[in-house]
Each structure stands twice: as C-alpha cells, then as structure tokens.
Amino acid sequence: xxxxxxxxxxxxxxxxxxxxxxxxxxxxxxxxxxxxxxxxxxxxxxxxxxxxxxxxxxxxxxxxxxxxxxxxxxxxxxxxxxxxxxxxxxxxxxxxxxxxxxxxxxxxxxxxxxxxxxxxxxxxxxxxxxxxxxxxxxxxxxxxxxxxxxxxxxxxxxxxxxxxxxxxxxxxxxxxxxxxxxxxxxxxxxxxxxxxxxxxxxxxxxxxxxxxxxxxxxxxxxxxxxxxxxxxxxxxxxxxxxxxxxxxxxxxxxxxxxxxxxxxxxxxxxxxxxxxxxxxxxxxxxxxxxxxx
Amino acid sequence: xxxxxxxxxxxxxxxxxxxxxxxxxxxxxxxxxxxxxxxxxxxxxxxxxxxxxxxxxxxxxxxxxxxxxxxxxxxxxxxxxxxxxxxxxxxxxxxxxxxxxxxxxxxxxxxxxxxxxxxxxxxxxxxxxxxxxxxxxxxxxxxxxxxxxxxxxxxxxxxxxxxxxxxxxxxxxxxxxxxxxxxxxxxxxxxxxxxxxxxxxxxxxxxxxxxxxxxxxxxxxxxxxxxxxxxxxxxxxxxxxxxxxxxx
Numbered sequence: 001x002x003x004x005x006x007x008x009x010x011x012x013x014x015x016x017x018x019x020x021x022x023x024x025x026x027x028x029x030x031x032x033x034x035x036x037x038x039x040x041x042x043x044x045x046x047x048x049x050x051x052x053x054x055x056x057x058x059x060x061x062x063x064x065x066x067x068x069x070x071x072x073x074x075x076x077x078x079x080x081x082x083x084x085x086x087x088x089x090x091x092x093x094x095x096x097x098x099x100x101x102x103x104x105x106x107x108x109x110x111x112x113x114x115x116x117x118x119x120x121x122x123x124x125x126x127x128x129x130x131x132x133x134x135x136x137x138x139x140x141x142x143x144x145x146x147x148x149x150x151x152x153x154x155x156x157x158x159x160x161x162x163x164x165x166x167x168x169x170x171x172x173x174x175x176x177x178x179x180x181x182x183x184x185x186x187x188x189x190x191x192x193x194x195x196x197x198x199x200x201x202x203x204x205x206x207x208x209x210x211x212x213x214x215x216x217x218x219x220x221x222x223x224x225x226x227x228x229x230x231x232x233x234x235x236x237x238x239x240x241x242x243x244x245x246x247x248x249x250x251x252x253x254x255x256x257x258x259x260x261x262x263x264x265x266x267x268x269x270x271x272x273x274x275x276x277x278x279x280x281x282x283x284x285x286x287x288x289x290x291x292x293x
Numbered sequence: 294x295x296x297x298x299x300x301x302x303x304x305x306x307x308x309x310x311x312x313x314x315x316x317x318x319x320x321x322x323x324x325x326x327x328x329x330x331x332x333x334x335x336x337x338x339x340x341x342x343x344x345x346x347x348x349x350x351x352x353x354x355x356x357x358x359x360x361x362x363x364x365x366x367x368x369x370x371x372x373x374x375x376x377x378x379x380x381x382x383x384x385x386x387x388x389x390x391x392x393x394x395x396x397x398x399x400x401x402x403x404x405x406x407x408x409x410x411x412x413x414x415x416x417x418x419x420x421x422x423x424x425x426x427x428x429x430x431x432x433x434x435x436x437x438x439x440x441x442x443x444x445x446x447x448x449x450x451x452x453x454x455x456x457x458x459x460x461x462x463x464x465x466x467x468x469x470x471x472x473x474x475x476x477x478x479x480x481x482x483x484x485x486x487x488x489x490x491x492x493x494x495x496x497x498x499x500x501x502x503x504x505x506x507x508x509x510x511x512x513x514x515x516x517x518x519x520x521x522x523x524x525x526x527x528x529x530x531x532x533x534x535x536x537x538x539x540x541x
Contacts, residue, residue, distance in 0.1 A: 049392055052540040070392040076385040078299070080306040089294040093393035135389070 001062060002027040002143055002173045003048060008057035010043050010197075017043045019197040020057070025190070027062065030169055032188030032205070033177040034288060040197040041177040045070070045145045048175070061143065063173075066095060069141035073148040075132030079121030083112050086120060087134050094139030102138055109167070110134040111160060126157025133164050137172075144168065145175045150183050162187055185284040195292045208287055217251040217259055218244075219267075220275035225249070228272035235266055250280065296390075296400065300377060300407035309373045313411055316369045317419030320361035325354030325426040351434045352506040354427030355420075355442070359503040362419060367453065367478065370415070374408040374454050375470040378532075379461035382470075384541045397536050401458065405529070409454045413447045420446065420502060434506045441511045442502030445518060449498040452521050453478065455528035462535040495521040 003025035010018040018040045025031045033041050046052035048059060049070040061068060077086045087103045107116045110130040115123065120131060129149060136144055146165065150158040158180075165187045168174050178184050184191060185205065192202035201208060221228055223246055232238050232251055237258035242250045253259040256279065267274055304310045327334065332346045380400060381387035390400050420443045427434055453474070460473035478496070485491035497517035505511060 046541065049388075051388060051391060065395065068392070070388060072385045072388045074385055075389070076383050077389065078303065078386070080302065081299075085294050085302075089296075089299060090389070090393060092294055093296070093390075 001025060001060075003062065003175070004060045005048075006058045006060075008044075008047065008059065009055045010040070010047060010052070011055045017197050018047075018054075021194075021197070021199050023048075023192065023199065024202060025173060025175060027173055028170065029190045030165065030174045030176060030188045032184035032191045033175060033194060034179065034181060034184050034191060034284070035194035036179060036292065038196075039194040041179075041194055042073070042147055043197075044194065045147050045175065045177055049145055063142035066139070067142035069094070069136040069139065069144050071132045071136045071144070071146045071149055073151060074125075075128055075135075077120050077128070077131070080119055082117050082119055083107065083123070083127075083131050083134075084116040086131060087138050090135035091138045094141070098139055102140075106134040106138045109137075110164065124157075126153050126160065129153060129157065129161055130164065133161060137164075137168065141172055143173045143175070145177075147177050148179070149176065150178065150180060158183070181284040181288055191284070193288060193291055200291050205284065208284070215253050215256045215259065216280040217253060217263065217277055218248065218280045219251055219277040220248050222273035222275065223247060225272055228267055228270040228274075231266055231270045235262065237262055247275070296394075296403040297407070300403045303377055304407065304411055307376075309376065310411055310415075312369055313373055313415040314418060316366050317362055317415040318422050319419075320366060321358055321419030321422030322426055324357030324359075324361060324423045325430050328353035328357045328427075329430040349431050351427050351432040352503060352508075354423055354431055355434065355439070355506055356503040358419065358423035359446075359500060362416065363499045366416070366419070368475070370412040370450065370453060371457055371471050371474050371478075372467075374412060374457040375461055375467045375474065377404045377408050378454070378458045379464065379467045379470040380404065381462070381536070381539060381541065382466045387541050391541065397533055401529075401532060401536070405454060405458055408457070409451050412450050412454060416446055416450055417443055438505035438511060439502070441514075442505045445498040445501035445514050448518055448521050449495055452495050452525050452528070455525045455532070458532035459528040459535065462532045462539065492516055493520050495524060 001024050003023060005021055005023040008018055008021040008023070021044060023044070033044065035041050043052060047054050048061070049068065081089070084103060084107060087107060088100065091098050091100070091103055104113070104116070107113050110133055112127060112130055112134060115127060120128065123131065133149065136146070149165065150161045153161060162183055165174060165176060176184065176188055188205055190203065191205045191208055193200045225247070229241055229249060232241050237254045239252040239254060242252070244250055263277065267277070328349045331349070332344070335344050380390060394400055424434060424439055456477050457470060457474045460477070461470040464470045464473055481494050481496035485494045485496050491497055492513065493516045495517055498514055498521060501514045
C-alpha cells in the first residue's frame, strides 16, 4: 500500500467530517474517491497532503514527501507569472534536479505550449486546470492527489483533464476525488465511496459494479413474447421481469452464474423469436445511489 | 525560477516598487521644500493674514519628511508587504507553495527579506532625497546623526514587515493583515504618551531621523532599538507558529 490510514477522524467543532476512515490505496492504482458534496473528500485529501491535521488516527504514505503532489479543485497562480514560469517554479521547488526541458514537455502534454509565454491572468478556467496538472506532474511525483480536477469545466476541458489523468496510469499512483461518477468510472481502477465522513466501500471498481447491484439481463424478442416472459417469471433463478418496451425486457436474476447456466435453455423451450440477450452492466452512478441512499 | 525570483518579479511586474519608491521620494523632496518655504506658502494662501515663522533650521527638513512618511508612507509599506506575506490569502496559492517546500521558513524568508529591502530602500531613498534638498535649501545636517537616524528608521520598518508577517499568518486575507498591523502600529504611539514607557517603544525610532539632527543623542534611541529587535524576533516566531497551525 502506498497510502493507508488507520481510524482516521476529523472533527470541526461539533461536526464530524471524517469517521474512522481506513483508506487503502495500492501502488500504481488510479483511486477514485467519490461522494456527494460535503462527504469529506477534500478534508481527507487535505490530511493526506499534510495541509490539515487529523483529530485522531494515523496516516502512512509510502513515498518520500518530495514525491507527493497535490492539485486543489480550482488551482490559482499569481496572475503576473507566465504559464512557463509557474511550471518552472513548481519544478524547482519540487525537484531542482529535474531538467528545465521537462517544463516544456509537460506544457506540451497539457496543450499549453502556445500559451506558455502568456501571463496566467489571461488563462481560461480550463487552461488553469491544465496548468495545475502540468505543475503537479512536472516533478515526476510518485503519488498525486487531484481534488475534483474536472469539476466546473466545459466538456472539452473535462475531456483534456481526463486524458491527462489517464496518461498518468502506470507512471504514478493517483487519488482522484470527484462527484462526477462517469469520470471516475472512466479513469479509475479502484474506488472509495465516502458519505458523511464514512468510507462505505472501497475496492476494485469492477467488483463494486458486479457485486453491489442486482445482476440484470436485457432481452430483446419479436412480439408476441408473452410465452417467453411467462417462462422466465416461473424460473427459480429469476427474481423478476420488467418490460422496458414491447420488444425489450429486463430480467433481474439471483446470480450471474445461474443465468448463464439456464437462460439459453429456458428461452429455447418457448419457441420465442429472440433478437438478442446479454448482461446489463451496472453504472457507478446506480451503485453509488444504491449505497448512499 | 526560485522563490527569491518570484518575490522580485512580484515587486517589478505589479509595479509595487514604483508605488513604494515614488511615495517615499516624493515626500523626501516635498519635506524640505515645504519647511523652507512654509512662510511664503502661508502668506500666498492665507487670505491676507500675516503669520510669522522662525527661520527654518536644517532639522525641519527631516521633521517634515518623517511626519509625512510615518503616515502615508507607512500605509503603503504595510499594504505592499501584506500583499506578499499573506500567502495563504488565496488558499489554492497557499496549497501550491506549502505542498512543495519542506519548511515554512522556505516560503517566509524570501518574502520577508524582499519586502523589507523594498520598503527599507524606499525609505532610505526618500531620506537621501530629503537630506540633499535640506542641504541645498536650508543648511547642512550632521552626517553621523543623520545616518544613525536612517538606520533607526530602517530598523522600525523591519519591525513593521515582521508584524505584517505575523498578522498575515493569522488573518484570512490581505485586508485583514493590513488592518491588524495598522492597529498594532497605532497602539504603540498611544502607549508611548507615557514618557517613562515612550523611549522604550519601537515607535520612538520613527522620529530618530528628525530627532537626532534636532539635538537628541544617538544613544537616546538604543532602548527602543533593543525592544524593536526583541519584537522582530517575537513577530517572526509568531508568524511561523501561526502559519504552521493554519489548515487549508
């Protein structure tokens, strides 16, 4: 584990912001920290980054301090500095041994090469966010903490930031906090769900999607499909069948294994005209709402 | 790009050095001029009222300079220093710096030194302008005493910068740091009305540039200088302590 916390607790007066959080982030993973506003994501990242002090509990970081980089949700810089100067300042403070040529390299990757010599006071919100990412990666960190890096960006800006994060996979461990679940599902391999300061789930994102939601299949068939639907409803491994359209139904099954074993035979026995059928993947949003509701 | 260069660029690109230098040099040139021609000025704008002034003496040039810069000049100095030393005023900028340096001192030292050098150099420039013009218009000033007065004034400005650092580490924005510093600096001369205490207070140093040419001894300011040095140390200690305790 590159990051682990034990019984981590943070109180602001009488408000409990984090409650005995046991975070486990394995080396090389892209860890998505999700939760509604006020769940404690920023507080947790602040404690991991050393910017806030926990009320109780411990934090263990498995890389040296100079290899930890943090990007706040709305990065800001002195407006009279150029983009290149901002990244070069980050380089010299983080690791002066990194060659200055690396500055131009990360600015190019962030799509800011053309704007590098302009003062950042004239940068758009998306450009500032990308400049923040460039400043964060310039020192080749081993652990990055990105707090809502794609929030409040337009679709193009969001796309660019997500691509930047995706390119970090394999180069560093990333903790990526967001309430945009689609972003997390796209770039993260591990997820932690935080609600009101409690870590409700953490683990591989695939395990969450398969394990938490009721396994569901989607079946398309030519009308009339009544006989097939009736046969499915009678099957012991089917929980329920829900009509989506005249030609399409959702089948909630007891388990994926049982469905894989019996569904083809059950449909074949009814003479129904089957167009297609297959498992319906749960989205992180569905699972998240299930867990947090 | 280092934190030292960052502070230098802050002064140059935001034109803060121009604001500082122009205020101090302006009052440096204006002080002796108004001391020399006060009678003529009052006569021209006095509406026929005849006012008689004693002939100006060289110390008057410095008295005028000190009285001007101890108000407007000091306010500009505090605002400029607070703009640099309240580095957590925008938390995102604070995060950028704090997560990249091992010690808070690394952030504070360049800001303290560059702010002091800018404020101190402006004060010295203004004093030299006032000195030159006093010599030309009124008469010569004692070299040793004037230099000592400039030194005491600079020491007081070092305290001002240190107090701004402490206030900046406690308040949440630049305006808060400015207001807290102004209140602290205003309290000192009020307390200094009590004569027994007054000569020990840093605010006593403000008048050294005018006081020594007027007949005060250089040694008369040593108690205040000693207290000022102690308070500079205390302010810097508080600045580091409060900055370390702050959560972003």
